[in-house]
Amino acid sequence: MPFISGARALRATAWAAGLLCATAWATPGEPPRPAQHHHHHHPHGAKPPTGPAAAAPTVSPAALPRPGDALLAADPATPDAWQPSALPAAVRAEAPAVPADLAEARAIWRAANERVARFPRGHIDLLKAEPPEPAASADRTAPRGTLSAADALRASLRTRPDLLLRPGLGAADRAAVQAAWAAHRRAVASAWVEAVSAQARARLADASLDAQRTGAELGRRMVLAGNWSEAQHQREQLAEAGAWTAAAAARRAADLAVADLGARLGLWEPADLQALAAQLPTELPALPPRATAADDSARALADAVAADPHLALKRQALAQERRGLPPARLTAWRTAHDAAIDASIDAARDPAQATPRPPAIDDTTLLNDRALQHTLAAEVELRDEALNRRRVAREAWAELHDAHATARLHDEVITRLQTRLEQETLLRYNGMLQSTWDLLASARERLAALDAAVAARARYWRAEARWQALLAGASDIPSVSSTPSLGSPAAAGGAPH
Amino acid sequence: MKSNAPSTPSRRRWLAGAATAVAAAGVSRVALAALPEAPQQTSADTAAPWTPPGVTGAGRPYQPVVTLNGWTLPWRLNNGVKEFHLVAEPVVREMAPGFFVNMWGYNGQSPGPTIEVVEGDRVRIFVTNRLPEHTTIHWHGQRLPNGMDGVGGLNQPQIPAGKTFVYEFTAQRPGTFMYHPHADEMVQMAMGMMGLWITHPRARHPHIANVQRDYAFLLNAFDIKPGAMTPQVNTMLDFNIWAWNSRVFPGISPLVARLGDRVRVRVGNLTMTNHPIHIHGIEFEVTGTDGGPVPATARWPEVTTDIAVGQMRQLEFIADEPGDWAMHCHKSHHTMGAMGHGVPTMIGVDHSGLVRPLMRANPDYMVMGERGMADMGEMQMELPRNTFPMMTGTGPYGPIEMGGMFTTLKVRAGLGANDYRDPGDYAMPPGTQARPVEVGNAPPTTRAPAPATPSGSPPTPAGSATKPAAGGHQH
Numbered sequence: 001m002p003f004i005s006g007a008r009a010l011r012a013t014a015w016a017a018g019l020l021c022a023t024a025w026a027t028p029g030e031p032p033r034p035a036q037h038h039h040h041h042h043p044h045g046a047k048p049p050t051g052p053a054a055a056a057p058t059v060s061p062a063a064l065p066r067p068g069d070a071l072l073a074a075d076p077a078t079p080d081a082w083q084p085s086a087l088p089a090a091v092r093a094e095a096p097a098v099p100a101d102l103a104e105a106r107a108i109w110r111a112a113n114e115r116v117a118r119f120p121r122g123h124i125d126l127l128k129a130e131p132p133e134p135a136a137s138a139d140r141t142a143p144r145g146t147l148s149a150a151d152a153l154r155a156s157l158r159t160r161p162d163l164l165l166r167p168g169l170g171a172a173d174r175a176a177v178q179a180a181w182a183a184h185r186r187a188v189a190s191a192w193v194e195a196v197s198a199q200a201r202a203r204l205a206d207a208s209l210d211a212q213r214t215g216a217e218l219g220r221r222m223v224l225a226g227n228w229s230e231a232q233h234q235r236e237q238l239a240e241a242g243a244w245t246a247a248a249a250a251r252r253a254a255d256l257a258v259a260d261l262g263a264r265l266g267l268w269e270p271a272d273l274q275a276l277a278a279q280l281p282t283e284l285p286a287l288p289p290r291a292t293a294a295d296d297s298a299r300a301l302a303d304a305v306a307a308d309p310h311l312a313l314k315r316q317a318l319a320q321e322r323r324g325l326p327p328a329r330l331t332a333w334r335t336a337h338d339a340a341i342d343a344s345i346d347a348a349r350d351p352a353q354a355t356p357r358p359p360a361i362d363d364t365t366l367l368n369d370r371a372l373q374h375t376l377a378a379e380v381e382l383r384d385e386a387l388n389r390r391r392v393a394r395e396a397w398a399e400l401h402d403a404h405a406t407a408r409l410h411d412e413v414i415t416r417l418q419t420r421l422e423q424e425t426l427l428r429y430n431g432m433l434q435s436t437w438d439l440l441a442s443a444r445e446r447l448a449a450l451d452a453a454v455a456a457r458a459r460y461w462r463a464e465a466r467w468q469a470l471l472a473g474a475s476d477i478p479s480v481s482s483t484p485s486l487g488s489p490a491a492a493g494g495a496p497h
Numbered sequence: 498m499k500s501n502a503p504s505t506p507s508r509r510r511w512l513a514g515a516a517t518a519v520a521a522a523g524v525s526r527v528a529l530a531a532l533p534e535a536p537q538q539t540s541a542d543t544a545a546p547w548t549p550p551g552v553t554g555a556g557r558p559y560q561p562v563v564t565l566n567g568w569t570l571p572w573r574l575n576n577g578v579k580e581f582h583l584v585a586e587p588v589v590r591e592m593a594p595g596f597f598v599n600m601w602g603y604n605g606q607s608p609g610p611t612i613e614v615v616e617g618d619r620v621r622i623f624v625t626n627r628l629p630e631h632t633t634i635h636w637h638g639q640r641l642p643n644g645m646d647g648v649g650g651l652n653q654p655q656i657p658a659g660k661t662f663v664y665e666f667t668a669q670r671p672g673t674f675m676y677h678p679h680a681d682e683m684v685q686m687a688m689g690m691m692g693l694w695i696t697h698p699r700a701r702h703p704h705i706a707n708v709q710r711d712y713a714f715l716l717n718a719f720d721i722k723p724g725a726m727t728p729q730v731n732t733m734l735d736f737n738i739w740a741w742n743s744r745v746f747p748g749i750s751p752l753v754a755r756l757g758d759r760v761r762v763r764v765g766n767l768t769m770t771n772h773p774i775h776i777h778g779i780e781f782e783v784t785g786t787d788g789g790p791v792p793a794t795a796r797w798p799e800v801t802t803d804i805a806v807g808q809m810r811q812l813e814f815i816a817d818e819p820g821d822w823a824m825h826c827h828k829s830h831h832t833m834g835a836m837g838h839g840v841p842t843m844i845g846v847d848h849s850g851l852v853r854p855l856m857r858a859n860p861d862y863m864v865m866g867e868r869g870m871a872d873m874g875e876m877q878m879e880l881p882r883n884t885f886p887m888m889t890g891t892g893p894y895g896p897i898e899m900g901g902m903f904t905t906l907k908v909r910a911g912l913g914a915n916d917y918r919d920p921g922d923y924a925m926p927p928g929t930q931a932r933p934v935e936v937g938n939a940p941p942t943t944r945a946p947a948p949a950t951p952s953g954s955p956p957t958p959a960g961s962a963t964k965p966a967a968g969g970h971q972h
Contacts, residue, residue, distance in 0.1 A: 112845030116867045123864040126852045133853055211858035218851055225845040232841075424724070426861055430878035432870060432887050433723050433837035436855070436862075443858035 018468045019149040019189050019285065019461055064147075064155040065276055067266025082270045085255050087248050088209055091216075091241045095230050096223045105226075112225045145279035149192040149465075152265060156188045159266040175309030178473040186469030190462050191261040196280050197458035198250070198257035201451050203282075205243075205250035208447045212236070212243040215440040236437070243444075284457050287411055291404035291460075292467070297397060304393035304470045311389055314382045321375045329372050336363050393470055400467045403460040410453035418449035532623055532661065533573045535582035537605035541591045541743075543750040544568035545917065546711075547613070559697035560707065561613060562763070563917060565714040565752070565904075566744040567693070570610035578619045578665070581612055583634070583692075585656075585678075586627035589726075590689065592740060593748035596885045598719065599727040600689035600743065601628055607689030607743045608715055609676070614668045616699040621665040624656060628685075631655035634664065635679035636694065638787040638809070641666035649680035656680075671698040671705060672789055673763040673809050675715065684730040689743055691715055691767050704790035706813065709758040709914065714742045716804065716826075716902065718768040723835050724881035734769065735838075738885060739831040739901035746832070746903035747890040752824065753917050754816035756910040765809040772831065775801040776814070776906055778822035785811035801827055816908040821892075821923040826902035834885040834900035843867045874898035893922040 072078050099105035119125035157163065163181040165174060219236040222228035258277045262268065267276055294300060305311065322330075340359035348356040361367060425442035428434040538544075546561035547569040561569065572579040588602040603609025614620055626632050633656055635647035645666045649655040656662045674694035678685040693713050698705050717740050720732035728738075741749050754760045761784070764774055782796040787809040804810045825832050843866030848855075855862045865872050874888040874896035890897035897903075909920045 109845065112847070115847050115849075116845055119868075122868060122872055123852065126848055126864055130850060130853050133857075207857070210854060214851055214854040214858065218846070218848070218855075221846050221848075221851075222841065222843075225847075227842045227844070227846060422859065424881060426859055427879055427881045427884075428723060428837070429862070429865075431723060431835070431837075431880040431884055432840050432865065432873055433835065433881075433884075435837070435840045436843075439862065440855075440858055 018464055019193070020153050020185055020465070020468065061154065064151060065265055065267055065272060065279070066155075067159045068268050068272065073268055080270075082273075085251050087251070088206070088244050091213075091237065091244050093237060095233070096220050098223075098230075108224070109226065146281055147276070147279040148281070149189045152192045152261060153185055153188045155265045156184070159264070160184060171313055175313055175473075178309045179475045182469045182472035182474035185472060186465045186474055188261075188264050189465035189468075191257070191264050192280075193284065193458050193461045193465065195254075195257040195261040195277075196282075196284050197454050198254040199277065199280060200283055200454050202247070202250040202254040204447050204451045204454070205247040208444045208451075209240070209243040209247040211440045211443050211447070212240045215437050216240040218436060284454065284461055287404065287407050287457060287460060291401045291464075300397060301390070301393050304396070304467075305386070305389050307471050307473045308385075308389050308475065309473045310475060311382075311385055314378070314385065318375070318378045318382050321371070321378060325371055325375055329366075329369060330375075333366050333372060333376070336361050336366055396463070396467050396470055400460075400463040403456070403463040407453070407456040407460040410449070410456040415446075415449050415453045418446045422446045532625075533575075533580045533582040534571075535584045535604060535623075535625065536571060536610075537584075538568050538610065539605055541566055541606065541748070543917070546915070547571070559615060560709070560711050562611060562693075562695050562711045562713045564611040564693060564742065565712060565750050566742045566748070567606070567608060567714070568610050569613050570604065572614075575621070578621045579614055580621045580623070582623045582625070583609060584625045584627055585632050585634075585690065588689075590743045591748070592738065592743060593745045593885055593889075595883075596745070596748070597726060597883060598689075598721060598738075598743075601685060602689050602743075603692060607691070608717070609690070609692030611693040611695060611713060612676070613695045613697070615697045616668060616671045618668045618696075619665070620668055621663060623661055623663050625661040626656045626658055629658055631657050631680055632678045632685060632690070633662075633680040634676050636664070636666075637675040637677060637807075638672070639666070639674055639694070640669040647679050649678075668696040670789060671696045671702060672785060672787070673713065673765065673811055674787065675765045675767060675809065677767060686717075686767060687719070687728055687730040687732065689717065689719070689728070691717060693763070693765060695763070702790065704784070704792050706759060706761075706784070708761040708813065710752070710754050710760040710816075711763070712752050712761065713763040714765075716741060716764065716766045716768050716772050717743055718770075719743075721835070721885075723884040726883055736768070737835040739768075739826065739833075741902055741904070745834065745885060745901050746899050747897075749904040751821075751905045751907045751919055753907045753909070753912070753920060755912040755914070755916075756816060756819055756908055758816045760814055760816050760906075762812045763809065764804055764812065766804040766806055769806060770828075771803050771805045772902065773801045773803045773827040774810070774812070774824075775827040776812070776822065776824045778818045778820060778906065778908070779814045779816065781812040781814035783810050784813045785809075816906070819908045819910060819923070822906040822908065824904055824906045825899070832899045832901045832903045834887045834889065836887040840866075844869055871896070871898055 099108050119129070163177060163184055165177055169177065216233070216236040216239070219228060219233040223230055223233045254277075258273055258280075262273045262276050265276070267273055292300065337359070340361045344357065344359035347353050366372065422439075422442040422445070425434055425439050429436065429439045543563060543566050546563050548558070548561050549572075570581050570583070572581045574580070583603045585601065585603055586605075588600050588605055588607055590598050590600050590602065590607045592598050600607040612620075612622070622634070624632075624634055631649065633647045633649040633653060636645070644652055645664050646652045647664070653662070672695075674696065675691060676694055677691040693715060695713060718736035719738040719740065720729040720736045721727070721738050722729065738745060744750075752760070752762065762776075762781075763785075765787075766772055777800075780798040780800055781802075782791075782798060783802055784791055784796060790811075799812075802810055802812065830836075846867050848864045848867055852862075852864060855864075863876070863878070865876075870888070873886070874890075880886055885900065888896075888898040888900050890899050890903075907920055907923070909923075912920065
């Protein structure tokens with residue numbers, strides 16, 4: 001599909017206002033509204049984006065994927081041509097044949113020497129004899145697209161006519177739409193992050209398998225030439241099997257992540273999902289220099305509290321109730337309540353009393369005062385919700401900063417060190433101080449570091465989407481999670497030689 | 498190959514030092530400074546031989562030695578005693594061009610300067626310790642009072658850091674000796690602390706010939722991890738830098754001889770293994786050991802002589818065959834630089850179809866080793882910093898593919914008596930060099946097929962290298 005925005009533009013603008021703000025909306029801080037309602041409204045402290053993001057080029061709406069037809073999707077007669085993406089080529093456990101007798105051993109050894117002598121300049125001649133690398137294939141493993149998170153959100157909203165502000169909505173319904181819309185934004189952004197990162201990680205896992213497979217094949221030839229024992233080759237084969245399982249799992253994870261994003265865009269047909277996979281960029285936006293545009297956590301946390309539409313409504317309601325309640329009634333209640341608590345505690349200390357009992361009030365004038373009781377219940381509910389909102393906001397803020405610092409560590413320290421270590425291993429290989437397999441193992445360590453960096457960056461962008469969702473009025477927000485990296489024990493393999 | 502002309506600035510400085518010694522000989526002891534000057538050497542080149550002008554101490558004029566990539570320590574005469582000043586200190590030795598190693602040495606270099614005296618000389622050696630730990634000096638092989646033998650704790654207190662001790666004894670017998678610490682000995686020797694001592698005969702000696710060229714060097718070994726600068730001091734056997742006077746090929750000066758010269762080469766071994774020293778092109782005799790000169794009747798011709806740990810061998814030959822002759826330790830891994838002992842043999846391994854996959858994993862990868870390791874000598878590929886390559890050096894006909902304990906004996910007609918400069922590459926007289934022959938492609942090897950039952954076959958061996966094919970145990 002012809003997209004006008006580039007990954008570079010996306011990277012450059014992502015941080016200015018978050019993943020989702022490179023959209024065409026005039027006020028991305030609130031849900032879309034029908035065209036006839038043009039009055040701008042910034043509910044509950046949500047801020048419109050600033051900076052170049054608002055003017056960033058995006059995919060044209062016509063080029064965005066359109067949701068599949070619901071009737072067709074629900075029709076059992078609709079054929080489902082879906083197939084999981086292909087597994088990596090199988091790993092072989094066969095051992096190379098060893099010579100049966102002296103004559104065969106002599107023939108093999110002489111042939112081995114003659115074969116390598118056919119390339120008298122070694123590397124250069126071998127390279128000339130090899131076919132050039134095929135151009136990057138157009139399959140799932142090499143997407144080249146530029147479909148941004150904001151594009152995905154725009155496409156996804158076509159499936160959610162419920163997320164519209166419309167005339168006649170009461171305050172509570174408006175709040176519900178606001179919260180649901182904010183949660184949807186976050187879900188789509190997270191699904192987009194997951195799909196992009198899962199595809200990137202699948203490519204890294206493929207590259208790691210490729211390196212290990214090359215090592216195993218070279219090991220097989222080492223046995224053929226008589227330079228290695230079968231046992232040495234078997235270790236390489238085992239490492240190849242480990243890399244295979246990691247690559248297969250990564251491909252499956254990428255399939256699932258694309259399907260999840262597709263579902264949020266209303267896509268389910270295999271061709272649509274395949275097209276969606278190809279439209280995604282190859283990498284996540286670069287890490288912004290700071291976790292958030294502003295460092296003022298007190299202000300940010302206050303904004304997150306202010307953005308909750310339900311909380312704001314309940315707060316207004318309680319304030320109104322309080323105003324209607326004579327202060328003496330509230331004072332009387334608190335006095336009676338304190339006395340009841342004291343009596344309960346004192347009674348619990350009395351050894352003669354067998355079963356401790358909760359505090360008790362028998363003043364029916366207080367108990368039957370409906371307005372008072374309603375206010376008290378609303379007060380409890382509001383306090384609980386406010387405290388929970390603050391807890392969630394603090395956790396999301398901390399997670400955002402932690403994820404940023406961690407992703408930065410991966411980008412600026414771990415990946416760089418691992419890359420330098422691989423370069424150093426190459427120099428040691430040049431000096432015949434380390435072997436080809438050491439070099440391949442080092443390449444796989446670098447790939448594992450890149451994989452961990454992608455995972456860390458994905459965690460940051462998910463945390464960022466969570467934080468933006470809070471600021472846009474989403475209610476309860478589970479924390480982000482991360483998936484195991486290539487470097488985890490299950491995915492590791494390839495002992496150094 | 499690199500020219501190793503004698504180091505002129507050093508020579509100038511020594512001459513100045515010698516002049517001081519001449520002047521000092523005529524003044525009273527009180528007027529002398531408490532300590533003799535401790536000259537420093539900054540160059541790892543071979544210094545010209547040094548004869549003290551006008552003063553030969555207790556001895557007669559002698560043919561001074563040339564220490565390969567080393568120098569002779571000047572002395573001053575103090576009431577008939579030759580006084581030297583050695584300073585034990587941290588140094589950085591350039592073991593080969595661009596290969597720097599942090600060591601401990603004496604007077605600016607490792608090994609320390611050669612001490613040259615004459616049989617019967619009274620010798621006083623001041624030793625200043627500028628190391629961070631105590632040290633001593635043991636005068637390996639010398640006849641001397643027990644208290645001067647230098648074994649810390651046994652013969653003397655250790656020389657603490659920052660302190661100066663003095664050793665004094667008479668050089669009783671002529672020969673080649675070594676000096677090295679006998680305090681934290683393994684560490685201090687692994688760090689390069691050692692030197693040579695030559696005692697020339699006072700008079701004509703029945704078993705010591707006059708020679709025109711007299712070379713001396715020590716064998717020493719280090720374990721320096723690629724990319725590092727300081728030797729591993731706890732290595733016992735797995736050394737990777739095999740050196741002559743803390744230099745490695747192509748950093749070792751050639752031994753230069755005039756056609757027909759009688760040449761002496763004094764070799765001391767302070768490594769932890771033996772070294773079969775081999776000289777191409779001539780036959781030599783071992784004319785002396787640490788124990789003294791060998792009578793002519795006890796010598797025999799050799800082209801290789803093994804020098805065990807802690808031993809010195811004095812080789813002599815007539816340089817009667819012109820050319821550039823290789824001279825090296827015959828343990829072939831001692832003529833190599835650092836190598837990875839875990840790198841497997843790649844000979845005969847077909848890389849077809851794998852080059853591009855390997856380059857996908859690392860774009861700068863290059864296939865090596867599948868036709869042997871000579872690529873290493875030819876391909877100047879980037880190595881870890883400060884790493885001495887496994888094989889290196891280039892001669893007039895291509896890569897020499899050596900390293901470590903290797904240099905050349907250069908025999909030429911028409912050199913000056915004291916000309917030790919590298920005469921350059923030997924010009925082969927026409928028709929005296931191996932050459933290619935044009936016979937087209939190499940003919941296939943003809944090999945008669947092995948008969949099924951060889952006639953005259955050796956008796957069946959009692960054992961087999963492989964286990965029986967089947968059947969298991971038969972009890």
